Amino acid sequence: MLAIRLTAEPDRLDVLVLPVRPAPGDATSAEPVPAGAMLPTGIADEAAALVGPARVTGRAGQVHAQVRPGGTPARLLLLGVGEADEAAWRAAGAGLVRATRDETHVTVALPADLAPESVRGLVEGLLLGSYRFRLGDDPDAPTLTGVDLAVAEPDAYAQAVATARTTAEMTRLARDLTNTPSSVKNPEWFAAQVTDAAADLPGLRVRVREPEQLAAEGFGGIVAVGGGSASGPRLVEMDWHPADARTHVVLVGKGITFDTGGISIKPVPAMKLMRKDMAGAAAVVAATLGAAALKLPVRITTLAPLAENMVSGSAFRPGDVIRHYGGLTSETTNSDAEGRLVLADALAYAVQELKPDLLIDLATLTGANAVALGTRIGALYSDNDRLAGDLLAAIDAAGESAWRMPLGTDYVEHLGSDVADLHSAPTQGPGSVLAALYLREFTGELRQQWLHIDMSAPSWCDRDDAELTRGATGWGVRGLLRWLATLS
Incomplete structure (x- = not known):
C-alpha cells in the first residue's frame, strides 16, 4: 500500500503539489491555497500566475501539471480541492494518486490551518484511489510508492493519518x-x-x-x-x-x-x-x-x-x-x-x-x-x-x-x-x-x-x-x- 509520511521539512521536491481552490465568486477560476510549509523561492507566485492561463477551476480532484526543466521542483502540480472540506479533500487525494501513477514520489504542500478531518479525507482518497485488484503479476502497476504531506506541525495530524490509514x-x-x-x-x-x-x-x-x-x-x-x-x-x-x-x-x-x-x-x-x-x-x-x-x-x-x-x-x-x-x-x-x-x-x-x-x-x-x-x-x-x-x-x-x-x-x-x-x-x-x-x-x-x-x-x-x-x-x-x- 502507498506509503504516506507527514513532514515539516520535505526533502524530495522533484514533484511538488500545491492545492488550489475556486476563487470567491468565480467558479471558472482558482487561487492557490497558502501553504503551511516552506516552499522553494518564487513557487507560490508562479502557481498564482499559472491558474488563469491553465484554466484551472479548483474543482476537487482536478490536476494540472506544469513541467519545469532544470528547476526545483521539476514538475509542479496544481491540485483542485473544491470547497476544501473532508469530502473534497478525499476526492482530491483520489484525483492526485491517479494523475501521478507513473511518478515514484510526490510531495503535497498542505495549508497551515487545515483541519485534521481534511487530512483524513486526503489520506483516505490517496489510499483508496490507488487500490487495484489483480491475481498474478500486474505489468501495468503504478510506480508511485510514496507521498509526503508537508505541514508545519506534523504531530497535529498524526492521529488523523493513522485513523485514515x-x-x-x-x-x-x-x-x-x-x-x-x-x-x-x-x-x-x-x-x-x-x-x-x-x-x-x-x-x-x-x-x-x-x-x-x-x-x-x-x-x-x-x-x-x-x-x-x-x-x-x-x-x-x-x-x-x-x-x-x-x-x-x-x-x-x-x-x-x-x-x-x-x-x-x-x-x-x-x-x-x-x-x-x-x-x-x-x-x-x-x-x-x-x-x-x-x-x-x-x-x-x-x-x-x-x-x-x-x-x-x-x-x-x-x-x-x-x-x-x-x-x-x-x-x-x-x-x-x-x-x-x-x-x-x-x-x-x-x-x-x-x-x-x-x-x-x-x-x-x-x-x-x-x-x-x-x-x-x-x-x-x-x-x-x-x-x-x-x-x-x-x-x-x-x-x-x-x-x-x-x-x-x-x-x-x-x-x-x-x-x-x-x-x-x-x-x-x-x-x-x-x-x-x-x-x-x-x-x-x-x-x-x-x-x-x-x-x-x-x-x-x-x-x-x-x-x-x-x-x-x-x-x-x-x-x-x-x-x-x-x-x-
Whole structure:
C-alpha cells in the first residue's frame, strides 16, 4: 500500500503539489491555497500566475501539471480541492494518486490551518484511489510508492493519518474479499481469511461453526442454502470486547460466496457478478477488524453466515419449509431469495444468545434497492429514529451514501404463509421493503434496536470515480467505523 509520511521539512521536491481552490465568486477560476510549509523561492507566485492561463477551476480532484526543466521542483502540480472540506479533500487525494501513477514520489504542500478531518479525507482518497485488484503479476502497476504531506506541525495530524490509514486498509480488505473470484472464495476460504486477519489483533476472538455444528445447533437457513454445494456453509463469529466497553453492538453480514440462484436459477447476465454477494459479510468483518485495530471502546460481536447457493441434487427446493434458529419457519418458493434465509438465522441467534444493545445487518439483498435508489445509495430500514439518524450521519461523513426507507405495515400481510410462520419471498409488493420486513420478524425483543441496510447496488462500481475504483467498493466499512467511533 502507498506509503504516506507527514513532514515539516520535505526533502524530495522533484514533484511538488500545491492545492488550489475556486476563487470567491468565480467558479471558472482558482487561487492557490497558502501553504503551511516552506516552499522553494518564487513557487507560490508562479502557481498564482499559472491558474488563469491553465484554466484551472479548483474543482476537487482536478490536476494540472506544469513541467519545469532544470528547476526545483521539476514538475509542479496544481491540485483542485473544491470547497476544501473532508469530502473534497478525499476526492482530491483520489484525483492526485491517479494523475501521478507513473511518478515514484510526490510531495503535497498542505495549508497551515487545515483541519485534521481534511487530512483524513486526503489520506483516505490517496489510499483508496490507488487500490487495484489483480491475481498474478500486474505489468501495468503504478510506480508511485510514496507521498509526503508537508505541514508545519506534523504531530497535529498524526492521529488523523493513522485513523485514515486503518480505515483505508480495512476498506481495501473488504474490496479484496469481494473481488476474489468464487473459484478461490468459498465459505471455508472466507472463514480462514478472517481467522488469519484476526490473529494479528490482540483481544479479538473468532469462532467458526462448520456444517455439522450448524445442523446440530439448528441453523436451518444456513444449512439449507449451503446444502447444494460441495463447499459446506460456515458461520463466523467474531468478538471484540474491550474492558472499558459500555455498549454491545452485533453486526451481521450476508455472506453468499457465490449465488447461482439455486434451483430458481438466475439468467447468465445476472449471475456474472455474484462473487459480490458476500459484500455485506466482508464489510462487517473488515469494520470489526478496524475497530479492534483502532482499539475502539465498544463491544462488537460480528456474525458472518457463509454459504454457496448452488444447483444440485442436494439443493433446497422452491416450496420447502425451513426451520430457523429459535424455531420460526419459512416457506421459500424462490431459492434465489437465499440471503434473507441465512440472515434470519444469524439475527435470531443474536437476539436469543447475545442480547446486544444494538443490532445492525448489511446485505446485498435485492435488486429492488437499485431500482429505488440507483447504484450508489444503500437502502436503510429501522423503526428507531435515533439509530437511523446517527448511522445515516456517519455514513454521509465517511463519504458513503444511504437513504432511509419506510417499513410499511401495510405490507406485513404479504409475509403470511399457509404452511409456515412466514413466506420468505412474496411475489407481490416492493421487494426491498418486504425483505426488510421479513428480517424484522427475527429480531424479537430487539425490534426497536435493529437496523438493516440493503447495499446490493453500492457494493459494486463499474468505473473509477473519486475514491472508488472499478469493482468492489468496500461499501459500509467506512460508515460503520465512523458510527462505532461515536459510540465510545
